[in-house]
Amino acid sequence: MARLAQTAGLTDIQEEILSTVRTFVDKEIIPHAQTLEHADEYPADIVEGMKEMGLFGLTIPEEFGGLGESLLTYALVVEQIARGWMSVSGVINTHFIVAHMLKQHGTPEQKQKYLPRMATGEVRGSFSMSEPELGSDVAAIRTRATKSDGGYVVNGQKMWLTNGGTSNLTAVLVKTDEGAEKPHQNLTTFLVEKPEGYGEVLPGLTIPGKIDKMGYKGVDTTEMVFDGFEIAADQILGGTAGQGFRHMMDGVEVGRVNVAARACGIALRSFELAIEYAQQRRTFGKAIAEHQAIAFKLAEMATKVEAAHLMMVNAARLKDSGARNDVEAGMAKLIASEYCAEVTQEAFRIHGGYGYSKEYEIERLMREAPFLLIGEGTSEIQKTIISRGLLRDYQSRG
Numbered sequence: 196m197a198r199l200a201q202t203a204g205l206t207d208i209q210e211e212i213l214s215t216v217r218t219f220v221d222k223e224i225i226p227h228a229q230t231l232e233h234a235d236e237y238p239a240d241i242v243e244g245m246k247e248m249g250l251f252g253l254t255i256p257e258e259f260g261g262l263g264e265s266l267l268t269y270a271l272v273v274e275q276i277a278r279g280w281m282s283v284s285g286v287i288n289t290h291f292i293v294a295h296m297l298k299q300h301g302t303p304e305q306k307q308k309y310l311p312r313m314a315t316g317e318v319r320g321s322f323s324m325s326e327p328e329l330g331s332d333v334a335a336i337r338t339r340a341t342k343s344d345g346g347y348v349v350n351g352q353k354m355w356l357t358n359g360g361t362s363n364l365t366a367v368l369v370k371t372d373e374g375a376e377k378p379h380q381n382l383t384t385f386l387v388e389k390p391e392g393y394g395e396v397l398p399g400l401t402i403p404g405k406i407d408k409m410g411y412k413g414v415d416t417t418e419m420v421f422d423g424f425e426i427a428a429d430q431i432l433g434g435t436a437g438q439g440f441r442h443m444m445d446g447v448e449v450g451r452v453n454v455a456a457r458a459c460g461i462a463l464r465s466f467e468l469a470i471e472y473a474q475q476r477r478t479f480g481k482a483i484a485e486h487q488a489i490a491f492k493l494a495e496m497a498t499k500v501e502a503a504h505l506m507m508v509n510a511a512r513l514k515d516s517g518a519r520n521d522v523e524a525g526m527a528k529l530i531a532s533e534y535c536a537e538v539t540q541e542a543f544r545i546h547g548g549y550g551y552s553k554e555y556e557i558e559r560l561m562r563e564a565p566f567l568l569i570g571e572g573t574s575e576i577q578k579t580i581i582s583r584g585l586l587r588d589y590q591s592r593g
């Protein structure tokens with residue numbers, strides 16, 4: 196067992212955290228995932244368990260009450276959690292991105308105000324860039340914050356907020372009038388504190404109900420509507436307007452490693468299910484694993500699981516070293532999500548007709564994998580980022 200997706204050179208602490216999480220996933224997540232997912236039910240007990248393990252503060256510095264662990268530790272934890280159920284990793288992912296943005300770009304007051312309570316899970320983060328008419332083209336954001344009486348008034352509509360209803364702190368990217376020539380220099384991230392729940396949660400701020408999705412159930416995804424919502428200027432992340440695009444892109448860069456890690460987890464679980472099933476199911480007098488066509492599928496699936504894991508680990512380590520990892524994070528996200536879609540598809544085929552039954556886990560994994568091709572930037576956007584980076588580094592001397 197456990198030959199795939201191993202990581203060399205981990206510290207004792209990292210090994211211990213991973214072993215604890217792996218046990219938690221096997222005992223507390225996998226046995227309940229199908230039922231909760233089919234009921235579209237929020238995994239409240241699992242979330243409580245993650246709070247107790249300190250996972251909400253995994254990467255928050257120790258001075259703010261967190262465990263001060265690296266992006267690599269986080270990514271390996273996410274890989275394990277997604278192996279159990281991707282929606283659970285969705286609960287902590289937006290939280291992790293907001294904590295990262297605060298840690299890197301927040302003012303000292305903002306860090307003190309939020310990070311200790313984020314470490315315990317009392318404050319839970321979500322982040323919002325997308326709008327009904329844009330996702331990839333972030334610089335085209337229309338939601339606008341205009342200055343008024345020392346603060347700002349926000350109007351507009353945001354879309355696709357993961358944890359929009361169950362978070363109480365949302366980092367929202369909006370347009371402000373900085374008079375800059377380039378559109379992305381007129382974007383600002385506001386830290387919007389709000390109660391959890393749906394409807395008009397604050398004057399001028401509405402979270403309509405959950406969007407009904409194909410998969411990724413249990414975790415809520417919502418819209419966010421601003422209609423004359425007033426917010427103080429000191430809720431601007433980092434204190435200075437016009438820096439929001441840079442802050443969000445930094446958040447999304449670590450988010451891409453996280454999406455790659457989720458894809459690795461789902462692909463690993465699909466492989467585990469397929470290799471087990473292939474040894475149980477018999478056709479033409481032998482286990483289907485003994486038909487070369489199936490054995491070769493397993494070999495290809497395992498190779499993809501391994502390749503994606505190594506690229507994800509490389510991208511995480513690069514970011515942890517302080518180096519820019521836009522190209523490597525893009526590559527890891529691209530290959531892990533595409534391979535994940537292929538591996539789940541092959542695992543589904545190996546299950547024959549049973550793969551189409553809701554009794555079998557692969558049915559759920561098949562519906563989860565497509566989201567990874569879209570979230571934190573589609574494959575086309577990853578290729579744009581990768582090719583730009585390559586042309587920057589391999590500039591023609593001719």
Ligand SMILES: Cc1cc2nc3c(=O)[nH]c(=O)nc-3n(C[C@H](O)[C@H](O)[C@H](O)COP(=O)(O)OP(=O)(O)OC[C@H]3O[C@@H](n4cnc5c(N)ncnc54)[C@H](O)[C@@H]3O)c2cc1C
Pocket residue numbers: 289322323324325328329330331332354355356357358408411416566569570571572573574575576
């Ligand atoms: C379940 C779910 C959860 C989400 N959670 C969040 C969240 O928490 N916060 C948040 O801000 N967003 C979130 N999103 C939004 C997500 O990031 C966007 O859906 C994604 O970035 C794609 O944007 P879009 O849907 O507007 O597609 P579009 O940008 O309209 O793209 C449509 C198609 O055109 C292609 N395309 C676009 N531009 C180019 C180009 N220049 N060259 C080639 N092809 C191109 C795309 O690859 C895609 O195939 C979530 C989405 C989903 C489905």
